[in-house]
Amino acid sequence: MRRVGVIGAGKIGGSLLRRLAESGDFELAVSDVHPEQLERFRGYERVRSFSSNRELAEASEIVIVAVKPWDVAGVLEEISPAMGPSSGRSVTSVAAGVEIKSIESRLPEGTPVLRVMPNVCASVGLGAAVITANEPGRRVLPEVMDIFGRVGEVMELPERLFDAATALHGSGPAYVALFADALVQAGVREGLPREVARRLVVGTLAGTAVLLKERSAHQVRDEVMTPGGTTAAAFVAMEKAGFVGAVYDGVNAATRRARELGG
Numbered sequence: 001m002r003r004v005g006v007i008g009a010g011k012i013g014g015s016l017l018r019r020l021a022e023s024g025d026f027e028l029a030v031s032d033v034h035p036e037q038l039e040r041f042r043g044y045e046r047v048r049s050f051s052s053n054r055e056l057a058e059a060s061e062i063v064i065v066a067v068k069p070w071d072v073a074g075v076l077e078e079i080s081p082a083m084g085p086s087s088g089r090s091v092t093s094v095a096a097g098v099e100i101k102s103i104e105s106r107l108p109e110g111t112p113v114l115r116v117m118p119n120v121c122a123s124v125g126l127g128a129a130v131i132t133a134n135e136p137g138r139r140v141l142p143e144v145m146d147i148f149g150r151v152g153e154v155m156e157l158p159e160r161l162f163d164a165a166t167a168l169h170g171s172g173p174a175y176v177a178l179f180a181d182a183l184v185q186a187g188v189r190e191g192l193p194r195e196v197a198r199r200l201v202v203g204t205l206a207g208t209a210v211l212l213k214e215r216s217a218h219q220v221r222d223e224v225m226t227p228g229g230t231t232a233a234a235f236v237a238m239e240k241a242g243f244v245g246a247v248y249d250g251v252n253a254a255t256r257r258a259r260e261l262g263g
């Protein structure tokens with residue numbers, strides 16, 4: 001049974017751990033600076049809690065670093081003595097912006113290093129993730145893909161595109177939530193009771209996501225838009241207000257921020 005350790009039991013690390021624990025296929029370890037985060041895993045069989053990241057690394061083969069980007073360097077410093085090509089251990093980071101070369105520079109030469117960009121939809125098993133690895137890391141790539149595959153779809157992507165992917169799907173659920181909230185508010189403004197508006201919007205988003213798996217966005221748009229009807233009227237107003245341009249600008253700002261986080 002593979003030994004997987006997760007450093008940082010927050011939104012991403014915690015979601016991943018829960019799913020892996022439920023599968024029963026792994027020996028798991030978790031560490032966090034907040035004891036209350038570890039407390040949430042007390043009832044799980046095969047999840048050991050550690051207050052020391054170094055000890056967690058020593059007890060694991062696949063170490064997943066799920067702390068904020070600016071905390072990654074400190075964590076790597078702590079676990080570095082347990083790493084190196086002969087240790088049989090690898091390090092996978094999910095941090096936005098932090099490049100493989102920066103991770104490598106803080107670990108013994110030859111350590112397998114992987115980078116994954118997941119999203120919060122992993123918490124409901126519907127995540128989308130991209131993955132890349134340094135040369136030694138390619139050996140463990142299939143296993144790490146299997147781990148993140150337990151919480152959604154995983155695709156290999158060259159590292160130079162990671163900041164764009166981070167901006168698109170890492171942050172993506174928050175953009176969709178922003179749109180959903182605006183839709184609910186707009187429905188309330190037109191006189192719908194809030195709860196009715198909320199349920200209609202959630203149903204619309206869930207149904208549209210299924211439709212988009214089967215056909216292109218343009219096809220869905222054309223099926224909905226009756227010539228001379230309500231949808232066309234909405235599109236004219238939304239376009240005039242710069243809706244599509246705002247989406248381009250938002251994703252571009254997020255991409256630039258990911259680059260900044262990488263230093």
Ligand SMILES: NC(=O)C1=CN([C@@H]2O[C@H](COP(=O)(O)OP(=O)(O)OC[C@H]3O[C@@H](n4cnc5c(N)ncnc54)[C@H](OP(=O)(O)O)[C@@H]3O)[C@@H](O)[C@H]2O)C=CC1
Binds near residue numbers: 031074
């Ligand atoms: N949230 C998201 O949707 C996504 C996040 N990411 C990336 O995943 C990483 C984690 O994000 P997220 O889960 O949101 O963050 P969280 O803050 O929810 O979780 C990180 C946890 O790790 C703790 N922590 C901080 N320093 C250490 C340390 N030295 N050792 C052990 N634990 C520590 C944090 O404590 P404290 O709160 O005090 O910092 C926190 O409890 C980030 O780098 C982010 O860029 C990637 C894709 C999507």
Ligand SMILES: O=C(O)[C@@H]1CCC=N1
Binds near residue numbers: 096170
């Ligand atoms: O907002 C952030 O920085 C993180 C990375 C992608 C999603 N959340």
